[in-house]
Amino acid sequence: MTKLTPCHLLMLLCWICLLRPGTVLAAETGTEAEVIGVLYLRQQMPPKPVLSNVRAAPDNLGVAGALLGRDDNNTIARFIGQRFAIETFASADADQLLAAASQWIAAGNSFIVADLPTPTLLSMLQQPALRDRAVVFNATNKDDQLRQLHCQAHLLHTIPSRAMLTDALTQLLIKKRWQNWLLVTGLQPGDQLYATALQRSAKRFGGKFVDSRQWQTESDLRRSAQQEIPRFTQARDYDVVLVADEPGDIGEYLPYNTWLPRPVAGTQGLTATAWHWSIEQWGAAQLQNRFRDLHQREMAETDYAAWLALRALGEAVTRTRSPDRTTVYDYLLSENFQLSAFKGRALSFRPWNGQLRQPIPLVQPNAVVSQSPQDGYLHPYSTMDTLGFDRSEVKCSMSVGHTES
Known part of the structure; x- marks a missing residue:
């Protein structure tokens, strides 16, 4: 039997309050649950030689977070006649992945x-059967072009x-008046x-590369x-x-x-990340503990992003009381969708490029330093929209998935 944590009990109470008067919980009737399937599709990339003592990524990176999200969804779904299930398919061959996706749909x-x-x-x-x-x-993919030049409907x-990530980091550096940078x-x-x-x-926030x-x-x-590093980093005075x-x-x-004795930031040192084990x-501690109990390791940012995907889907299906693709997608992009995700803010999707708005933790290897957006950075809709591409910067359309002229 699934163990109910205090968070699960609170979620359950909220959903019971949403039920219409007279609704009978599916768990009481013994009826067969409606299965909502999710395919986790992973392209296995060939390992590259490493030039440092970087720890190898876990074999279940990403999918582990999706499995936890599935379990969290099912804590509520089983009471309303639904069950989330995950299938996984991994291959190094892109054609095999595309075929698996087509067969799934x-x-x-x-x-x-x-x-x-x-x-x-x-x-x-681009395959019509999947696009429609x-x-x-x-x-997992952080490519800026997917948010600025190649938006796709239903992505x-x-x-x-x-x-x-770089906007989140830059906001903190400018706030600390560390404005002069050496880029490596x-x-x-x-x-x-x-x-x-x-x-x-x-350029956006006023930093300068010396x-x-x-x-x-x-x-x-x-x-x-x-x-080698001291000689390589000789330059005019810099802050970071x-x-x-x-x-x-x-x-x-x-x-x-x-x-020069200066802090290091970016992909190492002080880093901006979607998630960190020290949050x-x-x-968030109960999310970290549940993940650790399930997978015997710490939750990485890819795990967290996959967990977010399952939780966003679960939230949409439960709120709309429908697993219909169009209903779910329209709700996810609507102003009604809000996702609690242990970051102190309700998360939502940007309708102009499909990106999930979210605060960004700034961390050193063993602790959280800050979280962006920083105080003082304002936006007419949401301060989280000071991070990443705002509507005016996006050159593609979510409705048709092509670059606008």
Whole structure:
């Protein structure tokens, strides 16, 4: 039997209050529950050689959060005649993934959680059968182009974009008056995209790059960081070293090794992230404990984003009392949708690009430092819209999924 935590009991009480007078709970009638299926689709990427002591990602990264979200949904769903179920499919072959998605939708299902790179994700959504009959939650891909240039109808993003992360970090740096930055960039394509997002954030909030450096070699720094990093970071005076190194090839060696004694932020050091194991406020400790009990490890940001996808779906299905794809999707993008997610604010989707509005924790390896948006950054609708692409910056349409002229 599922153990009911205080959070589960509170959720149950809220939903019982929503039931019409005279409603009989499905758990009392013994009727067969309506199954709401979700496909977790993951593209397995070939491992790349690492140049630092970065810990390997867990095999169940992402899907572990989806499973917890399923269990949370079922705590309530079983009382109203519904049951959420997850199927997983993983492959390195994009064609196999597209075929699995097509078969899932052809079988009468509607919902997919995607752990896919941009080309595969866009190819999937270009298939007429999926574009017209699926709601896809992107739980892992932070690509800014998916939110600014390649919006797609029925594609929703629960993972923050790179722009949201760099905006969140920049707000704190400017608030602390650390305005002059040295930028250090790695060699990988994701590093360049993160650096581009940092440059956009600097222009938006008033940061200044006094110099920039790109790490040009693939040498292993585990034995030579104390000799190479100080020379590499010599520059005019700066307040912070900003690093764009998503794999962690060089960024892990920057703290305490820079030429000037300055903090490090970006992809290492002080980082902006969707979630961190040290978050305890707003009831988050019980979410962390439930995840740890279920999977015997800490909850990562990808797990949290997948959990958000399942919880957003569960909230929409329960509120509308319908698993119909169109009904659920319209409700998710409406002003009525609000999701409690242990961040101190109700989360909602931006109707102009499908991105989930959410506060962004700023953390060091073992503690939360702050959370953005920072005080003083205002917006006519929601201060969370100071993070990432606002409506006027988006050049694509959610209704048709093409770039506007």
